[in-house]
Amino acid sequence: MEPTITLDGGLTVPKLGYGTWRLWGQDAYDGVRTALDVGYRHVDTAQGYDNEAEVGRAIADSDVDRDEVFLTTKLKPSNAAAADVRRSTEQSLRDLGVDRVDLLLLHWPAEDHAPLEETMQAMTALVEDGLTRAIGVSNFPSAMLRRAYEFAPLVTDQVEHHPYLAVDAIEEVLREHGGFVTAYSPIARGEVADDPTLTEIADAHDVTATQVTLRWLIQKPGTVAIPKSGNPERIRTNFDVFGFELSDEEMARIRALDRGHRLVAPADGPDWD
Template identity: 45%
Template structure:
């Protein structure tokens, strides 16, 4: 285990490679490059120790600077970035990784993800093989995927002999991903939720606001707690300092079985982002 989880209040999730990832992290999707530094700095000061970015976000440089200048020991931080679709393929993956690491200014990466399968391009297996080589070289601790379907993952396992440590997917109360989560559990793959708050669309839902009132918590705290109790790794994003702090304050209460079931019942397959089977941007 490389990440020193004992230094954080956030529960650790043990991955199938023996490494650990903090169950609660901070995402920087749609955070402009010039805002990434102060936003990540605020998140680290609030207690977050896991930061999730991606090449396509265009903010690896500001994110990396905040991490490096935080004064926190590197082994108390968990850093994830993702390979963009246009860079898939063995050799191009190696070059793209070098560029991300240059922007981040880090010696190693905790987790590297293939951002989308882009099955039509038929490159994700070769891409994962490049990930394996980088892991073998000690430059990445854990390797995984993002937005992969069960069929995509089965192919990776069959053709590379390795099970991804993580699959980061759109997951929120309206898109519970039950079948995919069950598959992950069978293969000891950690389920990581992006857009965990449904990009804010669930914060005024009557079910969520009623539970929040019962618990004297914010709607966002209720949804994040729901994720944690499901066992998901969750990476909420905010640029507002008060919300960054509030979204981290989710360990002093629990949802009842009845409250959890009420949130589960909101699942209507309401996908906000692209469908992984048809998304081809950057192919």
């Protein structure tokens, strides 16, 4: 059975989600349909992915009831001003074909567009008005995350996280507030597949290094992973990680692979931990 995180207030978040970055048009639609057919019940999109309509249509066309799907979308940084937070979220809901999302994130720090307090308060108002069940941020380093918590009841920080990139400082802030990490690029864009340590552990469980990596992430307390693939077979194998368990020693060996290897580091990004 797929593990979940249950937050204060009863919101339940599946620990393994389906990411849709760089999936467009029919590929986005087909990917989400396959993911839901396989068993995923957590789907992640964003205004900046230009695929909300396809994601929403795939959910509507599936045999899975909307209430069973945990749906996340993200605000573009350019929509960080209070009026744009509401306007663009309403447009996202129309594009997705839903009355509300389960989680709304600010995709990147955006204080060149609006003060953080303004954005966080506007997002909080959307929870109060029923447009989203919860809010969070994405790509926030720990100091900025801690400041965001001064203004809003966040539940997650979606950041790059995989065996080669630990996020200890972010995890500490989230633990203090009862939140969780959402790990994007969880398999380091495929780099984990040939890792000797991961392969050795995988052989012991008769699985792949990629499956070991995803199992490691979802086995960590307070961590959600959202692998992305447009390949139907990989979508299936990425979800097939619930039939084995890693030992404490194996978990530690994977944790020791951290070398601060960051794959997503745009020039205008924040100062990372």
